Amino acid sequence: MATEPYRQTASEVLARINSGDLTVEQYAQSLLARIKARDAVVKAWAYLDPARVIEEAKRLDQVPIDERGPLHGVAIAVKDVIYTKDMPTQFNSPAYEGHGPTVDAASIMILRQAGALIFGKTTTTEFAATTQGPITTNPHDSSRTPGGSSSGSGAAVGDFQAPIGLGTQTGGSTIRPGSFNGIYAFKPTWNSISREGQKIYSLILDTLGLYTRSVDDLELLADVFKLEDDMAPDRDFKVMGSKFAVCKTMVWPQVGPGTAAAMEKAAELLRAHGAEVDEIGFPEDLNDxxxxxxxxxxxxxxxxxxxxxxxxxxxxxxxxxxxxxxxxxxxxxxQLEAFDKIATARPVVDEMVGKYAAVLVPSVPDEAPEGIDSTGSAAFNGIWTALHNPVINIPGFHGGNNMPIGISLVAPRYYDRHLLAVGRRVGEIFEQEGGWKPKN
Structure with missing residues (x-):
């Protein structure tokens, strides 16, 4: 039996559309049917106009094959702090109810030029800056939060309502929902992707974040956004013979049993696949x-x-x-002390993590907590946001209630493509052997 289009990754859908096996309109209809079946529970969308989606899908189907972009027809769920010229951008704030900018954010301009289908706007906490959750629920257990502030994008991708979601991160707003929803989440090196045209919280911290259900899809986006390392990454990276490290960080006292067990199992799996795994820690003068x-x-x-x-x-x-x-x-x-100390710490930490293929760190304290009033703790994420390091959440593990828990890999600044290459191989191991299997 053929896999329903809505369940496929962006890479899989692209292959079908490019071969003529699937039209963009058929694909959009499949996603809309999934959303119709699940929206009353998950509530991931702040704005979605099915008629507009189908109209745009039909337009994309008329684009000649030789003029199609690298993301032709792929659906993108957009966090509602990112400007879209043909949809409201309301920041989940009563102050901006019905607000409609007349321009696209830079990221949306790039995605449209690549042929993407900008599907709709997803829920967020107010201005992506508060810890009060929106109405969105975790697709794996509606009594629990999907995390935030990129709540809707994480939930939509985790629930097969879109293959790709855009988020943002100022504290832990990309990585935390990635872990809670059981998907890949990538926070690139700070300022690698333009933030022009999104609500700014902190110029020195804000970073666009990406959600997918495969590293192949993250690689597609990295190509579109022109993420490049100084040295080409090893596309044939192998875990066997590589060196990794575990860094529990100074926030470890806040860890729960689920993440503690996941970190231990992650290290065991890498060793079982022939990697060397050290344990490292931050210098004491960086504990603040x-x-x-x-x-x-x-x-x-x-x-x-x-x-x-x-x-x-x-x-x-x-x-x-x-x-x-x-x-x-x-x-x-x-304020000056914080700016200066963080700036001083960045090259120190780059050198520390640069000795390894990647360093394993916690994504979250534990599985998604019960209730949707709060989006959960970002305690383990703010460190890396401040340091500007690229981070990828790898799914595969679970907590005591069989809710997903991810483990993050970090690398030095501007080693984004290297991190994705490593994340691909580590992800294959964690997804197959980590123990968590999605119910939906």
Whole structure:
């Protein structure tokens, strides 16, 4: 029996569309049917117009074969903080209800030129900046959060409602939902992909994030976004004979039993496949990295949300108001210390992780917590966001309630393609032998 198009990865769908076995319209209809069947439970979409989707799919089917782009017809779910000229961008904020920019974000311009089908807008926490969850649920257990702030994009990809999702990360907003939803999540090196045309929280932290169900699809996106290392990665990377390291990080006291077991099993699997796995830690003088990240985040929030505070204070959340009013009493001296200490730490950490094919670190404290009021803890993510390192969440493990848990791999800055090459082989092992199997 042929696999339903909605269940296929972007790479698989592209092969079918390019061979003439599947039209973009047929593909779009398959995804829309999946969404219709699941939307009442998952609630991943902030805006979706099926008629517009079909109209665009039909237009793409009329594009001559020799004029088609590398993502021709592939559906993209877009986080609702990224501008789209033909759809609302409302930031999950009452202050922007019905807001419709007349321009595309840079990332959307690039994807459209590549032939992608921009499917709809997915849910987010307010301005991608709060911990109050939207209405979206985890596709593997609707009583649990899908994570945030890229809640809808992570849930949509995890529930086979789209093969690719765009997210953003300022703290842990890409990697955490990747782990909670059992999918691949990639946060490239900071500033590798233009953030022009998305709501800015922190210029020094914000990074576009990518969701897929395969590393092949991440490679497709890396090609489209022109992610390049100085040295071409080893496309035939082998785990056997390679060196990895485990880094529990200074946040390890916050770990739960599910992630602790997943980290141990991940290391065991790599050793079983012939890799050497060391254990490393941060230098003691970098133990304040989580605090420095928090200082930068909250200080930048004072600036980012001041316009909304001035124009619509009564319509934005208390968490944002507190940042603008500096309720945490963060001094300028503390701000400078955080900027400077993080900058000093970056080359030190690059050298530390650069000794290995990749370094394994926790993606989350544990499996997705119950309830959707909170999006869960980003404690293990902020470090790497501040340091600007590329990070990929690899699915394959599970917690005590058989909910997915991922493990992250990190590499030095601008080793994005290297990390994807390593992630491909590690992902094959973790997915096949990690123990978690999705129910849907």
């Amino acid at each position: 990295l989580p605090r420095w990240h928090s200082t930068v985040l909250n200080s930048d929030g004072r600036v980012a949300f001041l316009p909304d505070y001035c124009a619509s204070k009564g319509k934005i959340s208390k968490q944002l108001i507190d940042q603008v009013e500096n309720r945490g009493r963060i001094s300028r001296a503390a």
